[in-house]
Amino acid sequence: MRTITLIVLHCSATRTTQRYTFRQCREDHRKRGWKDIGYHFYISRDGQVHEGRPLWQEGAHCCGHNKHSVGICYEGGLDATGEPADTRTAAQRQSLRALLERLMGMFPSAIILGHRDILQVPSGHDPEDLSFLKNGHSNPATWTKHCPCFDAVLEYEDLEPEGLLKGKEKEEGRM
Ligand SMILES: [Zn+2]
Numbered sequence: 001m002r003t004i005t006l007i008v009l010h011c012s013a014t015r016t017t018q019r020y021t022f023r024q025c026r027e028d029h030r031k032r033g034w035k036d037i038g039y040h041f042y043i044s045r046d047g048q049v050h051e052g053r054p055l056w057q058e059g060a061h062c063c064g065h066n067k068h069s070v071g072i073c074y075e076g077g078l079d080a081t082g083e084p085a086d087t088r089t090a091a092q093r094q095s096l097r098a099l100l101e102r103l104m105g106m107f108p109s110a111i112i113l114g115h116r117d118i119l120q121v122p123s124g125h126d127p128e129d130l131s132f133l134k135n136g137h138s139n140p141a142t143w144t145k146h147c148p149c150f151d152a153v154l155e156y157e158d159l160e161p162e163g164l165l166k167g168k169e170k171e172e173g174r175m
Pocket of ligand 1: 010
């Protein structure tokens with residue numbers, strides 16, 4: 001098995017009014033010339049968790065960070081007008097949390113981030129080094145993407161025994 005230090009969350013960047021199935025996503029990624037869908041898991045609007053690439057295989061979801069990460073995507077991320085929005089259904093939220101709990105059981109030292117946050121992490125980063133985050137968060141001013149359109153660091157902080165926000169507390173305690 002690979003060493004997993006990061007769990008990266010994505011949205012499909014499709015409108016909440018439009019279906020974008022696991023099959024479609026897989027086909028689109030294959031059309032790009034990839035061997036398979038880039039994500040390890042895909043959560044459709046009904047909350048179903050589809051298995052994409054096997055976990056032991058590197059994904060193709062986050063340039064520079066695929067080697068040690070797991071990629072999860074949920075269907076949606078844009079409102080009816082095409083603006084970034086947290087469009088997760090209750091079923092998606094429930095499945096996503098259950099999946100993250102399972103993955104944290106397998107990779108207890110991993111950290112959970114949104115795609116927009118990881119773009120600020122230096123590649124080949126030390127998981128203990130949280131200096132890329134300010135107050136436990138990435139800086140919206142430097143986002144180059146909105147994906148996954150919600151604050152994954154904050155929402156799943158409780159799942160990480162040594163999470164990012166706890167790292168922040170430790171840092172503050174030192175000051
Ligand atoms: Zn993304």
